[in-house]
Amino acid sequence: MCDVPFFPIFPVCFQCGTDQNPCNCKVVGPTLGFLSTIVAAVFCYPLSIFCGCGCTQAGKDMLGFPVKVNRKVSNAIPI
Numbered sequence: 001m002c003d004v005p006f007f008p009i010f011p012v013c014f015q016c017g018t019d020q021n022p023c024n025c026k027v028v029g030p031t032l033g034f035l036s037t038i039v040a041a042v043f044c045y046p047l048s049i050f051c052g053c054g055c056t057q058a059g060k061d062m063l064g065f066p067v068k069v070n071r072k073v074s075n076a077i078p079i
Helices: 028-050 057-076
Strands: none
Touching (some): 028 057
8 A cells, every 4th residue: 555645626616707796706706616516416416317318308407407406506606
């Protein structure tokens, strides 16, 4: 075994050009939105198989749910 310490990889997302705050840049909202998208995708994508992935509207909605979560979280936090 190699004795290299474990460095967790933490994504940081930047969104510039917004009008939600005075500095026109967001970091916290998009980063938390991305992390919530990953968590939602881990649950929703396997569940969409049971809903009939592309055959039913419920399956299509289940595949698009992580994107909706990302948008809501990112827009809710103006920083």
